[in-house]
Amino acid sequence: xxxxxxxxxxIVATTSLAGCFGCHMSFLDIDERLxxxxxxxxxxxxxxxxxxxxxxxCDIGLIEGGCCNDENVHVLMEFRRRCKTLVALGECAIMxxxxxxxxxxxxxxxxxxxxxxxxTVADSNPGRIIPCDPDIPRILNRVxxxxxxxxxxxxxxxxxxxxDLIWDALTSLxxxxxxxxxxxxxxxx
Amino acid sequence: xxxxxxxxTIIARYQGDETRLMDILIDLQDELGHLSxxxxxxxxxxxxxxxxNVEQTVSFYHFFAREPRGVYTVYLNNSVVAYFRGAAEVAAxxxxxxxxxxxxxxxxxxxGLFQTACIGMSDxxxxxxxxxxxxxxxxxxxxxxxxxxxxxxxxILELKGTGFGDGNNAHPLVRALVRNHIRVxxxxxxxxxxxxxxxxxxxxxxxxxxxxxxxxxxxxxxxGAGFPTGMKWEFARRATGEMKYIFxxxxxxxxxxxKDRVILTERPQMVFEGMVIAAYAVGARQGxxxxxxxxxxxxxxxESVLEDMRRRNLLGASIGGVxxxxxxxxxxxxxxxxxxxxxxxxxxxxxxxxxxxxxRPPFPVEKGYLQQPTVVNNVETLCSVVQVMLKGTxxxxxxxxxxxxxxxxxxxxxxxxxxxxxxxxxxFSVRDMLAxxxxxxxxxxxxxxxxxACIAPGEFDRVLAYEDLATGGSLIIIGRHRDLLxxxxxxxxxxFREESCGACVPCRALTGMAQRILERIxxxxxxxxxxxxxxxxxxxxxxxxxxxxQTALHPITSTIKNFPHLYxxxxxxxxxxxxxxxxxxxxxxxxxxxxxxxTE
Ligand SMILES: Cc1cc2nc3c(=O)[nH]c(=O)nc-3n(C[C@H](O)[C@H](O)[C@H](O)COP(=O)(O)O)c2cc1C
Ligand code: SF4
Numbered sequence: 001x002x003x004x005x006x007x008x009x010x011i012v013a014t015t016s017l018a019g020c021f022g023c024h025m026s027f028l029d030i031d032e033r034l035x036x037x038x039x040x041x042x043x044x045x046x047x048x049x050x051x052x053x054x055x056x057x058c059d060i061g062l063i064e065g066g067c068c069n070d071e072n073v074h075v076l077m078e079f080r081r082r083c084k085t086l087v088a089l090g091e092c093a094i095m096x097x098x099x100x101x102x103x104x105x106x107x108x109x110x111x112x113x114x115x116x117x118x119x120t121v122a123d124s125n126p127g128r129i130i131p132c133d134p135d136i137p138r139i140l141n142r143v144x145x146x147x148x149x150x151x152x153x154x155x156x157x158x159x160x161x162x163x164d165l166i167w168d169a170l171t172s173l174x175x176x177x178x179x180x181x182x183x184x185x186x187x188x189x
Numbered sequence: 190x191x192x193x194x195x196x197x198t199i200i201a202r203y204q205g206d207e208t209r210l211m212d213i214l215i216d217l218q219d220e221l222g223h224l225s226x227x228x229x230x231x232x233x234x235x236x237x238x239x240x241x242n243v244e245q246t247v248s249f250y251h252f253f254a255r256e257p258r259g260v261y262t263v264y265l266n267n268s269v270v271a272y273f274r275g276a277a278e279v280a281a282x283x284x285x286x287x288x289x290x291x292x293x294x295x296x297x298x299x300x301g302l303f304q305t306a307c308i309g310m311s312d313x314x315x316x317x318x319x320x321x322x323x324x325x326x327x328x329x330x331x332x333x334x335x336x337x338x339x340x341x342x343x344x345i346l347e348l349k350g351t352g353f354g355d356g357n358n359a360h361p362l363v364r365a366l367v368r369n370h371i372r373v374x375x376x377x378x379x380x381x382x383x384x385x386x387x388x389x390x391x392x393x394x395x396x397x398x399x400x401x402x403x404x405x406x407x408x409x410x411x412x413g414a415g416f417p418t419g420m421k422w423e424f425a426r427r428a429t430g431e432m433k434y435i436f437x438x439x440x441x442x443x444x445x446x447x448k449d450r451v452i453l454t455e456r457p458q459m460v461f462e463g464m465v466i467a468a469y470a471v472g473a474r475q476g477x478x479x480x481x482x483x484x485x486x487x488x489x490x491x492e493s494v495l496e497d498m499r500r501r502n503l504l505g506a507s508i509g510g511v512x513x514x515x516x517x518x519x520x521x522x523x524x525x526x527x528x529x530x531x532x533x534x535x536x537x538x539x540x541x542x543x544x545x546x547x548x549r550p551p552f553p554v555e556k557g558y559l560q561q562p563t564v565v566n567n568v569e570t571l572c573s574v575v576q577v578m579l580k581g582t583x584x585x586x587x588x589x590x591x592x593x594x595x596x597x598x599x600x601x602x603x604x605x606x607x608x609x610x611x612x613x614x615x616x617f618s619v620r621d622m623l624a625x626x627x628x629x630x631x632x633x634x635x636x637x638x639x640x641x642a643c644i645a646p647g648e649f650d651r652v653l654a655y656e657d658l659a660t661g662g663s664l665i666i667i668g669r670h671r672d673l674l675x676x677x678x679x680x681x682x683x684x685f686r687e688e689s690c691g692a693c694v695p696c697r698a699l700t701g702m703a704q705r706i707l708e709r710i711x712x713x714x715x716x717x718x719x720x721x722x723x724x725x726x727x728x729x730x731x732x733x734x735x736x737x738x739q740t741a742l743h744p745i746t747s748t749i750k751n752f753p754h755l756y757x758x759x760x761x762x763x764x765x766x767x768x769x770x771x772x773x774x775x776x777x778x779x780x781x782x783x784x785x786x787x788t789e
């Protein structure tokens with residue numbers, strides 16, 4: 001797999017699957033270090049630069065969120081095909097996170113509550129229709145953490161992982177150094 | 190009587206003593222069929238204890254039912270050996286005849302079908318408990334007949350028909366279809382024995398002399414751990430307490446083990462006599478025989494033996510005419526929980542609580558039953574004690590090996606012509622035992638039950654002894670034609686997951702995860718790193734509180750060690766970047782069902 005730019009910059013892609021964009025927001029919290037970062041890397045498919053589809057193979061893929069629908073699965077698999085190294089960023093990517101709270105409830109029950117029986121349904125969905133259209137993603141029976149779908153190389157804990165941790169992890173990865181994850185960096189209580 | 194009256198009567202039977210909660214629940218379930226939420230509330234009120242205390246005991250044990258489980262409740266054994274012998278076909282016949290699935294009660298409420306772990310009948314599988322009575326050697330035809338009988342309202346005795354087993358299985362107070370299958374009677378447990386002689390001899394000695402004799406004979410515990418019995422008694426004798434207790438552990442829950450059942454059937458006097466000797470040595474006044482619920486069919490018989498011994502002054506006040514030597518034994522039944530065989534869980538259970546092992550120290554010899562010094566010994570250990578006292582240390586030490594004296598009663602089952610009971614001197618090799626049992630084409634032998642080790646033919650020259658293959662006494666023989674991982678290892682792993690009491694995180698969580706990984710390896714979707722994970726967990730499992738968790742991965746780790754090819758040949762070799770277990774179409778099925786969308 002060829003990756004990297006002619007200038008030797010590593011190429012990074014990011015995505016948010018079944019997440020809340022919190023991990024991306026935390027990423028932006030590296031603040032002025034973003035300027036240092038773009039000296040080191042080039043972004044490809046990512047909400048940061050709004051590139052919607054891969055235009056080249058990448059070195060690093062950062063994945064926020066697990067998989068709750070078939071589109072998530074396709075995007076994740078595409079990331080796996082196009083990126084040398086995949087990092088699961090944050091609780092949802094690692095364990096399913098908050099969305100996985102529905103995993104103890106059947107999908108039918110979830111859909112009924114959301115579209116047919118819930119207290120707010122009357123006005124917004126008078127026909128009590130459960131959305132189903134080729135243009136919208138199909139919902140999976142449960143929420144899957146990323147590693148149950150593809151191989152994940154690194155897991156960066158946190159909800160979200162804080163900006164310094166993301167910065168340290170990314171720069172270590174770029175420099176090919178091992179990152180010592182200190183307990184305090186992912187202890188939140 | 191209305192059910193509140195029944196509850197009142199039964200609680201009065203036990204003087205409203207909350208430590209007798211197990212007995213109260215067992216009796217109530219007999220009367221009422223199940224223990225409803227209202228019943229639980231009423232028991233709590235009558236005993237004046239919090240409802241949650243009743244709730245946690247009821248919910249812990251397999252045989253306590255919160256919902257009705259049928260006029261006739263069938264518990265079919267789902268152990269490895271039961272399946273070897275055709276339990277799957279028998280289960281199918283039961284389901285077809287009863288018109289309901291396992292885990293359900295038939296629509297007319299007559300037949301309830303449930304599964305249960307090994308019921309101690311591995312030499313006569315497939316077997317089931319029906320309303321607490323054993324129905325061994327089942328066939329699909331027999332299953333159909335039984336359901337027909339239930340529909341016709343037959344009594345248990347009518348369902349049994351004739352053909353009671355040998356020895357005391359045919360005793361009027363037992364009348365069980367169970368057979369003893371004593372293939373090789375040895376010199377200790379099944380040797381010459383006259384009840385009362387040992388007590389007569391012991392009561393001429395001082396308690397210190399008795400302990401010294403047991404120590405000199407190097408009697409070691411037969412319950413699995415092999416702890417020196419004399420030392421245990423010495424600790425309990427020295428411990429201070431208002432009361433001291435002698436427990437006999439007849440929980441016998443390790444799948445594949447059934448020797449204690451045969452000993453209790455044929456040698457109950459010897460077991461009780463052993464308890465009396467222990468009581469004399471330790472200074473105990475009360476004994477409890479804790480028996481697994483699966484052997485409740487022996488209840489009346491065992492009570493009659495106790496009664497007879499009381500009449501003969503072998504139990505009760507001033508035993509053997511020794512002034513001040515008072516000791517009596519009561520019987521405590523469990524209610525279906527393997528972990529209750531662990532001595533501190535056994536004590537908790539006998540106190541009416543969940544069978545959850547205690548943190549140790551303090552050990553039971555210091556603080557056991559009701560926080561008093563307590564000796565817990567296996568059934569067979571107590572028998573050995575009796576013979577040592579009667580026939581002497583030299584006699585006993587002539588048998589066995591350097592570190593393992595005397596004989597061992599083995600429960601042999603699985604793929605062989607002569608499953609049953611073999612009492613042999615310690616030091617026989619696995620190969621000798623296989624020959625005796627008539628086993629051919631052996632792929633593996635599970636020594637010491639699921640918590641022991643699974644060994645390959647290359648190790649069959651190893652000997653049964655504490656210094657080599659230590660065993661609580663079971664050998665399960667696994668033929669060449671079996672799928673070792675699917676038919677044996679997975680079954681054992683599921684067993685441990687189901688029997689974990691849940692107190693320790695590694696035991697509770699990793700048994701479930703191990704089962705899932707093993708299932709995926711068996712399905713050809715495991716990866717080399719899965720095997721590595723399983724191996725690496727052994728380290729953390731050592732930190733579990735009791736032996737169940739500490740050994741729960743042994744079926745897996747010992748087969749990874751001794752049969753590595755069985756794992757390697759099943760590993761998934763597809764593109765390692767994608768998880769072989771994820772199936773998008775399957776993951777979309779629920780949505781398709783809810784909306785009519787496709788899954789491709
Ligand atoms: C999960 C578990 C189950 C056990 N089951 C039994 C049993 O059924 N019978 C038994 O005698 N010992 C059993 N033991 C061992 C007891 O804890 C205890 O060591 C034994 O009863 C002591 O008696 P002994 O010294 O005469 O062997 C079990 C231990 C564990 C950890
Ligand atoms: S190891 Fe398992 S069975 Fe034993 S106490 Fe812990 S959780 Fe309970």
